[in-house]
Amino acid sequence: MSLNDEALNYHEHPRPGKIEIVSRKQCDTAYDLSLAYSPGVAEPVRAIQDDKDNAYRYTNKGNLVAVISNGTAVLGLGDTGALASKPVMEGKGILFKKFADIDVYDIEIDLSDPDQFIETVAAIAPTFGGINLEDIKAPECFYIEDTLKKRLNIPVFHDDQHGTAVIVAAGLQNALEIVNKKIDDIKVVFLGAGAAGLSCARLIRHLGVNDIHLVDRKGVLNKSRDDANIYNQEFLSDTKATTLEEIIEDADVFIGLSGANLFPKEYLLKMKRDPIVFALANPDPEITPVEARSVRNDVIMATGRSDYANQVNNVLGFPFLFRGALDARAPQISMNMMLAASEGLAKLTKEEVPQSVLDAYQVKELKFGPDYIIPKPFDPRLKEYVAESVRLAALKEFYGK
Template sequence: MNQDFASAALRYHAEPRPGKISVQSSKPCATQGDLSLAYTPGVAEPVRAIAAEPDAAYRYTSKGNLVAVISNGTAVLGLGNVGPLAGKPVMEGKAVLFKRFADIDVFDIEVEARDADHFIDVVSAIAPTFGGINLEDIAAPDCFRIENTLRERLDIPVFHDDQHGTAVIIAAALLNALELVDKRLEAVRIVCLGAGAAGLASMRMLRTLGARDITLVDKDGVLYAGRPDLNDYSRPFAVDTAARRLADVLPGADVFIGVSAANALPPELLAQMADRPIVFALANPDPEITPAAARAVRPDVIMATGRSDYPNQVNNVLGFPFIFRGALDAQARTINDAMLSAAVQALAQLAHEPVPAEVLRAYNVDALSFGPDYIIPKPLDPRLLERVSGAVARAAVDSGVARR
């Protein structure tokens, strides 16, 4: 990152008012009458209503459109365990995206938690305030247990975006890429480099959708059956193989998905993949391999990265605002696999449709159409709100987790 950009980023966050979010009243408070309704004595009426029927909170308070973005700061962006306070700019940024893309209000909450159990207790204690919980930047494997336990305890959606948001976008983009190369998810061989939260959740999603042949590789090599350092979350992905390195498993593979580190995919290995390979190099800010380097050895490759300056950006902003919008609109008790699968299908389908002129203008391009350089919608496509949120809300109703 150059010094000019770093300075501009600091000014952006500091001026003219520190931070990126603020709280504004949604009701008038200009007269004595307004005061009597906003607080005492008028506020007693919704208190009585909610005491009699807790779900009335969705009618009389902001609960139904309020999400908590919560982190302990143990895995912030690519910066690692910088702590909850240093992670606050990221959580505020997430709040901005929720509001910009789905008109959802957010309180960012940074928790100085001693351990996973302490964190779980804190979040459980404050959960009545919110219509949903977005867990963010929590290191594996604690993130898995934290989410699973909170889902069991709470009757509102709990969603770890680093897991499921990433998984939804990867799955939608991959379904479309496979369509272009005339391959089926059930028949392809997939290699995923990176076995943290994003990698495990994405492979779990692909299994749900029908993938059968998946090999995961982490910094210590292939996740093989009997490997002694695997945990309860990675062990189900261990495969019975003598292969131990990425170089042992990538030759002949149809799909490479990288959620690991810069330059982790050597061009000579990509050259050994199957015909019409699909490569999702999603490490940020620098991918496992750049599109230019990939195409130099495999002109037939379909590429996606996590960056906005390359085609096919796999970015969570395509998912979490709209998934939560649908869940909140349905007053869902959870976000389940049916809702996530609905989001995948809605995203994949939207990329097949004509792109509105306003999207072309926003990205300064003359045309976009379904093909190797357009396998996933652009984040600024206004149709995402209706299509993805609507699909998620319908799935919540159909799967029996909606309050309305």
């Protein structure tokens, strides 16, 4: 049976779909029923009516996240429509529960108009402790997230933007340490100026990267371009370079968030010593590690694939960002919280890897170095290192604790 057939079988049997609702409370007797529903349920209703914060005491709001999409940018499949995005949203629900013990309702909204989408999400927001936006195309995703963050007092997070950024920032810090380069001295080139590219650029700029260049389908985003959207304006550079081949000259870091095979291996020869390459297009990267090492043996590589070293996997980020945010009851996921998550990931990578992780990946050793700059998703310490770092950052920023 092929992988495609196995995937369909997995989703269909023994019962269709990947998630379900399980009761947290006993409901086996008539008395249980009187507590779970009428007349007992009236008491928490009155308590929440008197004080909305009581919803966190008497309902699952404080541990419930909505994973919401309109299906306009699903994986690498494009605009599949809302309903076809449901398997992905259910999958995110599994990851939230598995890695951070967070409950999820997946919600697919059949609206492509950003304002209508915003109104729908805002109307249902009281149900949830947080909103995870997923697979919404750029540039609408920026407007949707920004508007909802201003309107709601719960965390709103577009994982396609920020989840990748948190892990890239962690891997970049570690890679730079390995090659002994200072973060404020490096030149970084992005191929891809969409949601993930812009968010990654913003986060590494907060880390101290000054020399950042973005390349989109039309070339380098420089100040001679008159077609950049409002979200790209902040990254228009002074360079006269117009192509990837020109701008990659003397770069220290290449970060690809674009498409398969778009970074010719010859371009690696133009980069400085010990180049760092994050080729994150899925399922096929801009350049494979095998191709890269055929021309340079000093390259540090990361991809989005599990069959290569240094996988940039969003499951390292979003479950623990939300875990920390929910535990702190933060009104949003801020830049400081994302930086804290990155720092937690970077720190964890340098710790001795437990045997359970080695067994899960069937390897004898994982040690901080060129082939291990990012932790593995099944590391049981991620909650301690990442979620707790996020929680503490949130408490300090929003509550002065």
